[in-house]
Amino acid sequence: MKVKVISRNESDYTRERKSDIVKVFHNPDPALHPFERAREYKRALNAVKLDKVFAKPFARSLSGHRDAISCFARSKQRLVDVASGSCDGELRLWDLSTGNSRWSTIAHTGFVRGVTFSRDGENLWSCGDDKLVKMWGRDYESEVGEERAVEPELTLMGQHAFLGIDHHWKESLIATCGVDVHIWDPQRSEPLHTLSWGSESVVSVRFNPVEHNVLASTASDRSIILYDIRTATSLRKLVLNKRSNRLCWNPMEAFNFVVANEDHNLYTFDMRKFDSALCVHKDHVSAVLDVDFAPTGREFVSGSYDRTVRIFKYNAGRSREVYHGKRMQRIWSVLFSGDAKWVLSASDDFNIRLWKANASESVKPLLPREQRKLEYLDKLKDRFKETADVKRISRHRHLPKAILKATKLKGIIKDSKKRKENNVRKHSKPGAVPYVAERKKEIVKELE
């Protein structure tokens, strides 16, 4: 007779001392997990509810400016360095870890229109209404709030007021925009190149982070223009129905960029194919003034005249998150932090606000087990995201009444237009009123 029965030694299954970790045994056999799917659904539902409970996105406010904040930049080297310029000409360098400004100075007469860090993060460039471009050192031994006359390390003089500035990703070159786009070499007092393509004023300019010599600008004649600074020529021009206020390249798919448009939407374009947008990002109810990509390239943040900040996935038509505050005014500028965990917004109310990129995420470092649990719950939330309750709870966001009303009104207007178009189509010759894709509707023309 051969016999063997299940026989367990208790010490193999329990811990010896209280300080030991509790022994855990898994058996994935489905027979041991009755009602598995129903229970996991319940877990997913609880998880989305808890997300709502823990959603406390506002971290802190960085106050100090005495006028509306007009521009923003983060260092490409240090996570904590952020510079901001305001409408009274003040320039401030912030330390995000403490929330204090490290130094401040009256940099320009009139607005500071643009600010950017040099590629090594040691210098700061600013431009303003006073036709000057100035370079500042990062480290000044000045007390917080002290009004010391900090001197610029370099000043370049232009012919006209500037509206924006950007630093080259590899070389020490500066691009400014205003009446034209200028490329500056800090060693020279005159611009290296002047680039223009029939526009009155260029409102934003951005170097491509991968193809370093490609430059994109948006102008008040509703155009988006690409340039090559090696040949100092313009490459392509795209005209939309309304003006694009700001442009931002996707840092991971650097042939794609997104523009913040005056028509309440954002548009993602492929620089190689201008005949259609890749995606139209809707949700704002007023002009979008600024946009910034997370370094991961998976998300971007946008700020609008409707006093809300929204976070979009790079390929999603609707925002995944909206932030607003009772006292928060028009957003002029937004920024994603270098670690993609924080979002900054600068508004008319003289404040810079620091938000979490994921509203319910914990700020403290997580234990590995906590981390694993959250990953598991994320997976469950994803699996059951289409079920009615999970969808409803996870999508719901509280909105100020004005924005809610505006959203509804926009819906009514859209429906009415559609109805009218359909009626026209019905009473026209077949094919006379063609269907135009949403992604092509706003494109007026493309020039080479």
Add this chain to the structure above:
Amino acid sequence: MAKEGKERKRKRMEHAKVPARRTLDDEGDEEIRSWRQTSGGNANGSSKSGDKGATKYSRGDKNVIRKIKDKKLKMQIKRSERDIREAAAKAARAEILLPAEAGHLEAEGMEKTHRFQQKDIKQAVDIGSSKKIYTLRLEEFGPYSFDYSRSGRYLLLGGKLGHLAVCDLLLGNAMCFGTHVELWKDALSERATSPYMTHHTKAKQSLACPPPADLEQGMRVKDVYFRPFEDVLGISHSHGFSSILVPGSGEPNFDSFEANPFQNKKQRREAEIHALLEKLDPDMISLNPNFIGNVDTYDKDVIAEERRLAREENLTERQRQKKEKRHARGRDRAGKRYKKKQFNVIEERKEDARRHIAGKKEDKEDKEDKEPVGVLDRFRVKLD
């Protein structure tokens, strides 16, 4: 207000058939099978070709990818199918890491397994296991009903005449026993100073110590249950309760987060909280609990009808909440609005009055029918 549409849908989904997952029959399946064969254990994937044991870790039919036209969706489903397949393969592969193996009983030579007595088995197994063969002599208040807890650690015995006992089988002692049952309501609140209900029987006896013994002839068996995660069969009979060894009957590997025989106090508390958090909603308890998360492939018209009902319910509720709109600016007085409203209110009194008037009218008409009125009728002589 009962949501009729929702209710209907629930009932429908509850009775919907969910097809069992098709067996995996591609290369991934081969892999699972080969691993399972090497891992041995209680995995029933040891034998024939076309073995279905590999599907132990699969959870239903595969999705049909071929017909999907949406490229993005197609890719997503393809990827998720691959993940499911890999998860099943990995689970099968990880079987060799499970700490315990199933028991077995084999006959050698001329032996027959059904001839083996418990005393033979007892001699052949280790001391710990041999202690699992015992009989509780409980003749006075029997016959007894019994049940094991989900983890197999606790045994509950209940005699027909009111004797109750809970035994901890791991420690081998009776946790509590007696003839007195108290039911407490809101036991944790301060107000509860006495039990909600009590049940008392006159019997007085403690549990007998477990004598080792085999089943005797001529006993009447009442209940039979296998003990979870052990090779043990519990039998309650006319003489009390017996526990015998049945090699190979139990699942050797438990899952700590489902049912843990070695659970400590803290783990038990955690588990209770989690069980409460994950308690299923009443409308999810059904014959087929897997309906949640399935795509509703029912008849389109039925789904549309359900949606319409739900919408109507919402609409009426919303209309009820809606404030009355004020038209006719300036001429709109509260009194007028009230009157207007009252116009359509159906009251019993009003209805009576209406009926009364209608009745009168009818009478009149009847009369008129009988006696047609002409111009010269007034000069007619009444004949009475």
